[in-house]
Amino acid sequence: MTYSRFLRRILAVAAVAAACFVPDTSVAAPSPVDTGGTAVEQPKPKKRTTTRKRSTAGRRTTRARRATPAVAPAAGWTRPRGASALSSDLGSILSRKEDGHWGAMVVSLTRGDTLFALAPDDPRTPASTLKMFTSVLALDRLGPNWQFSTDVLRDGAVGGDGTLAGNLYLRGDGDPALSKRWVPGPGLDAPMQELADKVAAAGIKHVKGDLVADASAFESRTIPDGWLSRYAGSGYAAPFSALSLNENIVVVAVYPDGRVVLEPATTGIPVENQVKVTGGGGSSLHIYRSTDGTVVARGSIGKRAAVRRLQLTVADPPRFTAGALRAALASKGITVDGQLRMGQTPANASLVASHKSPPISELIAAMNRESINHFAELLFRNAVRGPKRDTLGSAENGNALLQRFMTTKAGASANAVSVTDGCGLSVLDHVTPRAMIQMLAYAHKAPWSSAFHASLPVAGESELLRNRMKFTPAQGNLHAKTGTTNDVIGLGGYVTAENGEVLAFSFLFNGHDRWNARATIDRMGATMAAFSR
CATH class of the missing domain: 3.50.80.20 (D-Ala-D-Ala carboxypeptidase C, peptidase S13)
Known part of the structure; x- marks a missing residue:
């Protein structure tokens, strides 16, 4: 391995170091019955929402992480000038062959044009980015001030x-x-x-x-x-x-x-x-x-x-x-x-x-910033019940409601979204990158848009994005929800480009090379923030 290639690998590991082995969500159980559990030490107040078995490769990654700074800038981002330059630069960043499948889309909400798309209509497992769909569904059905x-x-x-x-x-x-x-x-x-x-x-x-x-x-x-x-x-x-x-x-x-x-x-x-x-x-x-x-x-x-x-x-x-x-x-x-x-x-x-309860706006903020699966499951079913509280809160009814919302209000195609839960733990969930963009576009114009925007972590500053995209144009600018499991890395949300355009983006990677995929997403986030035309 050449020195430059070794250095790039170290920077990529460092860029995700703080989050290594602490994904924001995980995948857990096809049995409908929880069959028991063994106690673990009561954790410190810091919220953790997943666990992961340590493999030999994982231990090697941990050693590399400890040998590098805790925070590093997202290396390899660019300052594209013009839509074609942005599309070319994002395509170049994604050209690295990770072991898995990408789905990606970037749209200017200011001008309405698509700036980048890669397999935008192919279904991908969303992990915790699904919590954004749950948030939007609950806000649209019940409003930000609803209390339980x-x-x-x-x-x-x-x-x-x-x-x-x-x-x-x-x-x-x-x-x-x-x-x-x-x-x-x-x-x-x-x-x-x-x-x-x-x-x-x-x-x-x-x-x-x-x-x-x-x-x-x-x-x-x-x-x-x-x-x-x-x-x-x-x-x-x-x-x-x-x-x-x-x-x-x-x-x-x-x-x-x-x-x-x-x-x-x-x-x-x-x-x-x-x-x-x-x-x-x-x-x-x-x-x-x-x-x-x-x-x-x-x-x-x-x-x-x-x-x-x-x-x-x-x-x-x-x-x-x-x-x-x-x-x-x-x-x-x-x-x-x-x-x-x-x-x-x-x-x-x-x-x-x-x-x-506190108003839904506060509950959604906690759910998205800390990726709390319990909150997502309850809010998903409460959205089904609606303001009249006359429908059974079930996953089946929730999927039907979400599909109806996406087709009639967000403009998605039929079956662009199909879920069995509200938090993204299920391996049976799938969404297309285009459907995520359509959901984000709808939320951006909704009367409750400020509550939704405020619920999303901020790059380089808060919660699950605190140590990502630091020292780049995305820091303090990009607002997004993460998604992480053993086989998924995702990020979806909003970023303001250098020229003031608001961009909605959806990046979903399904595969095993998730830590390199995370570094790739961070480079794309910084590149979008530096874009101008």
Whole structure:
């Protein structure tokens, strides 16, 4: 290998260094049933939404990454003058033979002409760039100010002594923000504590009936088609439902005295504690979720050890969430005589308490900037329900709605988009680069366009693009959503050219040589930003 070729390879590796082995999304499970999971150490606050097995080649790449600066400019970009020069330069950048297939398109939204196209009508797996379609669908159907409401209702009368002669219902509205991330409070059960306080304020002290979890707004299936089974149990591929809490992650805390405590506290998950207390300060723990949903804790912990906290995905989100409400009610002295069960809220039930989510604009910003799959799945199904909330939130209905939207509003051809989820984890999803451009063009002119634009990471500055395209004309300029899996690298969004034109672009690579493909995309991003005519 010549020195110049070696240097180009090092620069390409450095340009993607900060993101290596931490893709923004991944592919996870074709089984419709999540069969269990093993606990992992509770992560630090920095959001990670995928994992990847380390191969020998991966270790070599890691060594190369550590030997190079953390951030490097996107080498090889140009300053094209004129449309033909831009097309030629982008074609030249893409002429490198990566092990895979490209689809690409660049259109000037200012002038309306196509500046570059490569296989624009060939379907490609989009990975997390699909979250832009979900964002646009939710914004178009519900508007940027829409809020979700998680409600507590009753079907009986409350006596003078505070006894409810009936059932209490927890009705889910598919709120993705039912977590401490959005609700202030000391624990992971903050949303349920808030609802319990409101139930107490309504004068209820005792419930003679059941606590009923109502997740009927969505289909009962909690894992979509096309999620690969090797990712089952991972936090970024947790099961979901219309009634979800803490992104359906439970923290298992093991104390030096042998106690095993779930955070948030919930009566909806049984715990089997087989932990033994030993001398010293060490610990050796194996914590996992069995196929029936029981959290099993085995191993040992020393009397002088620190508290160990590990996290697991939840097998039954509605039961987990309603169990957390029951525990919160108990902490306020409110007792429930009956069982915790699944069911539907009667039409004549009376509202007791509500928790409102932040507006959709804030939820979409979090989803796109951090690539949160859980948010995407719930927003996708909520878009189906629409403002009247009269349609079942399902993946099948979501695909039909998205295809109808793309053909009637964005001008796409039939079947240019076909999906089985809303986040892009599914290997069965496909979109064409042209369809992505048409979606971006529609969003650019929509009344809610500012909310959509603001949700996208910015090159060289924020979230998943923080360390990409630095020290180039794209820094602080290019707004886009990433997509990364083991076999996909994608980027789609907007960039303002040097002459002030707004360009929409879609770059989708399906293949194994994804890190070189990522460097190629960064060169194209910088080249578009430097374009003028």
